[in-house]
Amino acid sequence: MQTRAVRIRHALIVVWTIAMVIFVYLPSLSITLASLTSSRYFIFPITKWGLDWWHKTLDSIQIHQILETSVIIAAVVTVISIILAFFGALAFARYDWKGRSWFQKVILLPIFFPQSVLGLALLLWFNAIGLQLSWQTAVFAHLVWIVPVVTLVISIQVYSFDPALEEAAFDLGASRLQVMREVTIPVLMPGIFSGGLFAFLLSWGNFPLSLFTTGADTTVPEYLYAKMVAGYTPGVPVLGTISTVGAVVILIGGYLVMLALNRRRRADAG
Amino acid sequence: MVGRDVILYLKGLTKTFAGHKAVDAIDLEIHEGELFTIVGPSGSGKTTLLRMLAGMEEPTSGDIILRGERINAIPANKRPTCMVFQSLALFPHKEVGANIEFPLKIRGVAPAARKQRALELMGLLRLPESYYGRSVTQISGGERQRVALARALAFDPEILFFDEPLSALDYKLRKTLEKELKDIHRETRKTFVYITHSLEEAMVMSDRIGVMRDGKLVQIGSPQEIYSTPNSKFVSEFIGDVNVMPVTVADNGTLTSPQIPGEFAAPSIADGLRDGFLVVRPEYLRFLSEPGDADNHVPGRLYNEYALGSRIQYHVRVGEMTFVLEKLRHEAFQGKLDQEVLIGWNAADSIVVPDQ
Numbered sequence: 001m002q003t004r005a006v007r008i009r010h011a012l013i014v015v016w017t018i019a020m021v022i023f024v025y026l027p028s029l030s031i032t033l034a035s036l037t038s039s040r041y042f043i044f045p046i047t048k049w050g051l052d053w054w055h056k057t058l059d060s061i062q063i064h065q066i067l068e069t070s071v072i073i074a075a076v077v078t079v080i081s082i083i084l085a086f087f088g089a090l091a092f093a094r095y096d097w098k099g100r101s102w103f104q105k106v107i108l109l110p111i112f113f114p115q116s117v118l119g120l121a122l123l124l125w126f127n128a129i130g131l132q133l134s135w136q137t138a139v140f141a142h143l144v145w146i147v148p149v150v151t152l153v154i155s156i157q158v159y160s161f162d163p164a165l166e167e168a169a170f171d172l173g174a175s176r177l178q179v180m181r182e183v184t185i186p187v188l189m190p191g192i193f194s195g196g197l198f199a200f201l202l203s204w205g206n207f208p209l210s211l212f213t214t215g216a217d218t219t220v221p222e223y224l225y226a227k228m229v230a231g232y233t234p235g236v237p238v239l240g241t242i243s244t245v246g247a248v249v250i251l252i253g254g255y256l257v258m259l260a261l262n263r264r265r266r267a268d269a270g
Numbered sequence: 271m272v273g274r275d276v277i278l279y280l281k282g283l284t285k286t287f288a289g290h291k292a293v294d295a296i297d298l299e300i301h302e303g304e305l306f307t308i309v310g311p312s313g314s315g316k317t318t319l320l321r322m323l324a325g326m327e328e329p330t331s332g333d334i335i336l337r338g339e340r341i342n343a344i345p346a347n348k349r350p351t352c353m354v355f356q357s358l359a360l361f362p363h364k365e366v367g368a369n370i371e372f373p374l375k376i377r378g379v380a381p382a383a384r385k386q387r388a389l390e391l392m393g394l395l396r397l398p399e400s401y402y403g404r405s406v407t408q409i410s411g412g413e414r415q416r417v418a419l420a421r422a423l424a425f426d427p428e429i430l431f432f433d434e435p436l437s438a439l440d441y442k443l444r445k446t447l448e449k450e451l452k453d454i455h456r457e458t459r460k461t462f463v464y465i466t467h468s469l470e471e472a473m474v475m476s477d478r479i480g481v482m483r484d485g486k487l488v489q490i491g492s493p494q495e496i497y498s499t500p501n502s503k504f505v506s507e508f509i510g511d512v513n514v515m516p517v518t519v520a521d522n523g524t525l526t527s528p529q530i531p532g533e534f535a536a537p538s539i540a541d542g543l544r545d546g547f548l549v550v551r552p553e554y555l556r557f558l559s560e561p562g563d564a565d566n567h568v569p570g571r572l573y574n575e576y577a578l579g580s581r582i583q584y585h586v587r588v589g590e591m592t593f594v595l596e597k598l599r600h601e602a603f604q605g606k607l608d609q610e611v612l613i614g615w616n617a618a619d620s621i622v623v624p625d626q
Contacts, residue, residue, distance in 0.1 A: 167326055168359035171346045172373040172425050182372070186363045 028244055035237035042232065053234040063223075063239060070219045070243075073135050073210075074203040077142045081150045081199040082192060088147065089154035089191070090184075094163065111148050118145060119212030126213065133215025141213040142203045149202060150195040157191025190258065197254045201247055275302040277461050278323070278429060283332035285318050292318040294485035295332065300429075305455050305462040307472035309508065310482030316465045317433060319482070323463065324353045324431050336428070352427035354435045358418040360406040366392075366417050367402040373425035391420040394457065412443050419454065432464040436471065448474045469509040473497065481505050488626070498551075503625050506549040511583070511594045513550040517622060519543060525622070529591050535565040535617040546622045552583065552596035554619035557603050557611055564614030568593070572609045586613055 034042060038050030057063050091097070092104055110118065122141045123133070131137055165187060169179045185192070207221035214222065220243045227236045278300040285293040292315045300306050310316045321327040323334060325346035334341050341349060352373075360369050368375075370388040379387075389399060395416040401409065406417060415435060422430055432451075436444045452475045455462050466472055472479045473493045480490045481504075489501045500506035503514055517525040517534070525534040525548060534548070561567045570588035577583075582602050584595040593613060597603055605611060 162357055162359060164355045164357045164359040165361060167346070168353070168355055169361070169372070171324060171326070171353050172421070173347050173376045174372075175347065178376060182376075183361060187361070189363075 031237045031240045031244070035234055035241050037234050040233065042234065053238050057235045057238040057242075060235075063235075066218050066220055066223050066239075067242070069135050069214075069217050070204060070221075073138055073142065073219060074200045076139050077146055077203040078196050078199040080139070081143055081147045082196050084143070084147050085150035085154050085195055085199075086185075086188070086192060088151040089158045089188075092151055093155040093158035094161065107148050107151055109148075110145055111152075113145075115145060115206075115208035116212075119209045122209070123212040133213060135214060135217040135219075138210050138214040138217070138219070141209040142206060145206075145209060146199050146202050150199050153195040153198050154188065154191045157188050161187060193254065193258060197251065200250060204243070204247060204250075276300070277302045277337060278463075279333075279335040280323075281333040281335065283319070283322065283334060284330050285315075285322060285327060286330040287318075291485050293322065293329075296485075296487055298480065298487060298490070300461065300463060303459050303461055304477040305452065305464065305475055306478050306480065307464045307466060307476040308480045308482055308487075309466055309469045309472045311467055314482040315485040316467075316482050320353070320431050320433055320463070320465050323429075324351055325349045326353075350428040351431060352422045352425040352429075353431040353433060354418050354422050356433045356435060356437060358414055358435060360414060360418055360421075362405075362407055365403050365405055366397070366409065369406055369417055370420045370424050372421060387424060388420070391423055394423075395420050395454070411439050412447060415439070415447055416450075419451070423454075423458065423460075427460070429461045429463060432462065434466050437466070444471070445474075451475060469496070473509065481508060499621060500549065500623060502623050503547045503549070506547070506621075506623060511552055511596075513548075513552065513555060513593050515548045515591065516545070517548045518545050519622065530568060530588055532568070536622060537617050537620055539622045540624075543622065543624060546624050548620055548622055550615050550620045552594045555593060555595040555613055555615050557584075557595070557605075558614045559612070561612065561614070565617040566620075567612055567614035569610065569612050572605050572607055572611050574607065575603075575605075586611060588613075 033046065035053060036049055036051065037043070037046045038048040038052045039046075088107060091100070092107065119141060122137075122144065126133060126137050161184075165183050166179050169183045170176070174182060205221060206219075207225060210219045210222050211225070218226075220239060224236055224240055224243070227233070276299045278298075280296050280298040280300075283293060283296040283298075284291060294315070296319065308316045308319065318327060322329050325341070325344060325348075329342055336350075361372065364372070367385065367388050370391055371379075371384040374384040374387060385402075389402065392399060392401065397413060397416050397420065401413070406414060409417070418435065436447055439447065448471055451462075451464075455475075464472070464475065469479070469481070473496075476493055478490065478492055479496050480487045481496065482488070483504055489496060489505050491499075496505065497509060500508075506512055507514060515527050515529060517527045519536065519539055520526060520533070523536055523539070525536045526532075527534070527548070536548075539546075556564060558564055558567055568588050570586040570593065573585040573587045573592065575582055575584045577599075578596070580599055581596045582599055584597070584603060584605075586593045586595060595603075595613060
């Protein structure tokens with residue numbers, strides 16, 4: 001009786017898990033299917049299969065431009081947010097200072113702001129001080145939201161950091177700069193690395209902030225939205241697939257890099 | 271064996287945290303080449319004191335004088351001293367060799383010379399050469415201890431500080447490493463300043479011990495002096511089990527206690543001490559067959575006995591009080607629980623100390 005109950009429970013868990021996986025991944029898969037048509041419109045079931053729209057999209061100068069804009073924004077956001085968030089995380093989790101608990105709350109607040117409102121507010125603010133909107137203002141907008149996230153990601157690593165490591169290095173004659181280079185940064189590297197991944201991917205996929213702040217420049221999510229509203233072609237799911245696959249590749253690539261680093265460390269040790 | 275020259279001199283050293291004196295006007299001379307241990311319970315200020323000596327905490331007032339030079343304001347990385355931390359603080363991303371070489375790398379020593387020195391130190395600390403490239407996360411607690419010590423020795427400090435580095439280890443390993451550390455001290459002839467909360471640990475290793483309480487050094491002396499002539503109830507109770515009984519000194523020089531009836535013969539007592547505590551170590555208390563076998567005797571009841579390896583400990587109840595006796599195993603007392611026994615001690619084997 002009991003074994004039967006266990007079996008049923010086990011079966012339910014399996015069914016539930018498969019259902020969730022399908023529910024989460026089917027839409028992304030459908031995008032890819034929708035891109036593999038040769039017809040002009042979205043017709044289901046697909047009658048004429050083909051890679052025509054993939055060729056068209058990959059040859060398009062406009063699409064190159066858009067991908068380039070998205071990559072540049074994400075890359076610049078990654079670099080700046082790693083630097084800001086690294087020091088922010090030290091203030092967040094390493095040092096005890098007056099006002100720290102206040103800082104911890106205030107720095108995390110922007111994560112919970114509705115992004116469209118934040119985008120609008122930044123747009124008004126850029127206008128007020130007379131800044132020309134471009135990918136650079138979008139970088140700033142992305143930073144407002146992403147730096148807090150990355151700060152939190154790196155802080156988690158900092159919490160497990162033994163401050164005595166820095167003191168020991170300092171005591172052994174290292175200057176503050178040498179302590180940072182020889183101990184603090186290498187020990188916190190896994191956190192910094194995952195913080196960087198977060199920064200890139202959050203910027204890469206961001207729509208609401210870009211919509212308000214890129215001006216004449218266009219990012220991938222903006223383009224997808226604009227084309228959906230007016231002028232759908234199967235080029236939209238092609239770019240959508242590229243965008244998703246790009247994110248997955250970066251994520252898996254990052255994971256592999258971490259794995260390789262760990263393995264090398266272990267190999268050195270053995 | 272120990273040089274007479276003073277290497278480190280502390281004068282009125284004080285550290286205040288939010289109005290609380292963690293370290294309170296400490297005066298101390300540490301001699302060249304000695305192994306000096308500061309012992310105290312947690313919260314006694316010993317860690318704060320050590321951190322000031324190492325340069326990680328700035329004194330509120332007083333002087334730290336190293337070989338005649340006042341070093342109060344010199345930061346840790348500019349001091350010729352080095353510390354072995356409680357957590358050991360081995361760099362987890364560096365291998366054993368790179369950890370040991372760290373101070374040499376900072377000093378700009380060439381890689382080949384660094385490696386040679388690291389291997390020398392590994393030899394001194396009996397770490398196998400094959401450990402050079404091993405990760406510090408993959409070696410045992412005792413080996414990590416040796417790596418931390420090797421790294422500190424690579425710095426070639428004038429004084430080595432130890433912040434309870436053995437406290438996280440199990441008993442057996444701790445006992446081994448205590449002796450090993452003393453051997454390393456003998457080999458290197460450097461000045462070691464060690465802090466611990468275990469007076470037992472201090473006894474094993476130290477040339478001299480300073481007992482700390484509430485930010486003050488309450489007694490400084492050799493292990494022998496601290497053990498046999500503690501200057502207060504606090505110090506006497508700090509090592510293991512001890513018999514302490516409140517006493518009043520009568521005009522004729524004998525002792526009376528509110529806890530046990532009778533008068534007791536007293537050892538020589540400091541002038542003016544009226545109310546104090548009689549201290550008798552467990553090994554000086556004896557089971558008597560005749561009342562006349564010792565200067566003082568008390569009838570009691572054998573409550574229990576405990577085997578402590580080479581010794582056996584007995585608890586004897588006398589009224590409300592429990593006396594602790596210890597005998598070597600081969601001279602064990604043959605008695606039954608609840609048996610009436612007579613215990614006693616000679617006046618010369620006891621001391622009378624004040625509370626503080």
